[in-house]
Amino acid sequence: MLSDNHGRKINYLRLAVTDRCNLRCFYCMPEEGLQWLARKELMTYEEMLQICSLLVKMGIEKIRITGGEPFVRKDIMRFLTALGQLTGVKELTITTNGVLTAPYVPELKKIGVSSVNLSLDTLDAGRFFAITGRDEFANVMLTLDELLKHDMEVKINAVVMDGKNIEDIIPLVELTRELPVSVRFIEEMPFNGDNHLYGGLQWDYLRILEEISSKYPGVKKIGDPLHSTSYNYQIPGHKGSIGIIAAFSRTFCGTCNRIRITPTGELKTCLYDDGVLNIKDLIRQEISEDNLNKTLLNAISHRAKDGWEAERLRVQHKGVHESMATIGG
Numbered sequence: 001m002l003s004d005n006h007g008r009k010i011n012y013l014r015l016a017v018t019d020r021c022n023l024r025c026f027y028c029m030p031e032e033g034l035q036w037l038a039r040k041e042l043m044t045y046e047e048m049l050q051i052c053s054l055l056v057k058m059g060i061e062k063i064r065i066t067g068g069e070p071f072v073r074k075d076i077m078r079f080l081t082a083l084g085q086l087t088g089v090k091e092l093t094i095t096t097n098g099v100l101t102a103p104y105v106p107e108l109k110k111i112g113v114s115s116v117n118l119s120l121d122t123l124d125a126g127r128f129f130a131i132t133g134r135d136e137f138a139n140v141m142l143t144l145d146e147l148l149k150h151d152m153e154v155k156i157n158a159v160v161m162d163g164k165n166i167e168d169i170i171p172l173v174e175l176t177r178e179l180p181v182s183v184r185f186i187e188e189m190p191f192n193g194d195n196h197l198y199g200g201l202q203w204d205y206l207r208i209l210e211e212i213s214s215k216y217p218g219v220k221k222i223g224d225p226l227h228s229t230s231y232n233y234q235i236p237g238h239k240g241s242i243g244i245i246a247a248f249s250r251t252f253c254g255t256c257n258r259i260r261i262t263p264t265g266e267l268k269t270c271l272y273d274d275g276v277l278n279i280k281d282l283i284r285q286e287i288s289e290d291n292l293n294k295t296l297l298n299a300i301s302h303r304a305k306d307g308w309e310a311e312r313l314r315v316q317h318k319g320v321h322e323s324m325a326t327i328g329g
Contacts, residue, residue: 002059004269004303011061012227012258015048017076018068019263022099024133025121027159027188043265043280045079051261051279053086054289058296062091064117068263071100077107084112095119095157098143099136105146115153118144121161122168123175131164148179155182155243162188162202169208170215176240184230184243205231205246212242227257253306267296269303270310276302 002010019037021029043051052063063083070076084092094108095117108116120140122128128137147154158165158172172183185208187201209231213219216235219242224232229252230243246252250272260268265280277299282292304310 002297002300005301006303006305008255008303009059009257010259010300011059012064013052013055013060013062014064014066014258014260015052016066016068016261016263017048017070017079018042018073020072021067021069021097022072022134023069023097023136025131026133026164027131027161037263042263043261045075045082047265047280047283048079048261049082049086050283051265052083052089054292055296056086056088058293061088062093063089064093064095066095069097069099070094071096071104077104077111080108080113081111091115093117096143097132097136098140099134100139102139102143102146105143105150105152109150109152113152115155116147117155117157118147119157120144120172121158122165123171124168127165127168131161148181154180155184157184157186159186159188160203160208166203166211169211173212173216173235173242176235176238176242179240181240182232182243183240184245186245187248189248201248204249205244205251208244209233227255228252250307253308259300267299269300270307272307272314273304273310274314 004010019042052060056063065080065083067073080092080094083089092111092113093115094113097119101116118140121131125135125137128140129135144154144156156172156175158168160166160169169185172185175181176183185205187204187208212233219233219235222232222234222241224230228243229247230245233242233244234240235242253270256270260271261279262268262275265278265283266275267277267279268275277295279292279296282295287295304313
């Protein structure tokens with residue numbers, strides 16, 4: 001079992017395979033995009049597979065592939081197939097914006113991807129364009145249809161933003177009436193690539209719940225799975241469920257079981273730290289597996305207690321304004 005210095009079991013890896021994305025969500029990156037990483041700065045698929053293989057031996061059981069947008073990276077299905085064949089991986093999942101995903105859904109199911117998190121902040125095509133800067137709403141909805149058609153577990157992730165998509169909260173909840181999906185509302189965070197001034201949290205998890213309860217007074221709390229980042233609810237008679245993720249409030253840190261690796265190989269033991277170790281550099285220096293194991297154990301044994309402490313310990317002391325595309329969410 002892999003655990004940190006606070007006694008928390010670590011069995012979940014979020015691996016970002018690219019910093020690139022085909023959307024320009026205003027809360028994530030500038031309209032013109034980021035200064036994209038050069039290919040040599042990115043981990044190769046072989047390096048990622050080597051890292052994952054070692055971490056699985058150390059106790060990682062669940063791997064989530066993120067980005068950027070995973071499906072903009074060439075040959076992603078080849079990598080996912082190899083990842084699904086690793087002995088010890090009990091759960092392989094993906095987070096995607098859905099723009100390019102629909103054609104891959106049958107193969108994703110075949111290779112053992114157990115669930116897909118679909119980023120979707122609005123059900124209105126006009127607001128989708130205003131938020132993302134791209135006219136891709138139809139393709140995202142096609143992906144949702146394909147996932148449901150193939151009986152894939154689907155979680156819809158919606159960032160709640162004051163003045164941008166508040167009117168979408170209830171329509172998104174309504175999806176759970178007839179569809180077996182989990183709609184998760186996420187507090188807005190400051191990981192915006194410095195594109196806009198983060199004015200602080202206007203809609204925290206309690207306010208989001210109040211908004212839902214005003215329309216659905218019968219909404220009831222249901223059990224939260226072990227290590228859940230969301231507070232989970234269900235409306236009687238609805239096929240799906242609702243989750244609220246206190247991502248900025250950071251109320252779930254005490255049970256956090258995850259680590260992150262960025263596209264450049266930077267290990268983040270907390271979303272809010274600025275990286276504690278570059279695994280890619282060590283691999284390219286031909287470090288032995290035994291020494292890499294010890295190095296990883298040492299990094300995890302110095303993990304911040306929570307996101308607030310991790311933010312305070314950041315080297316730059318400038319707050320957190322990277323783009324989520326560069327850190328994998």
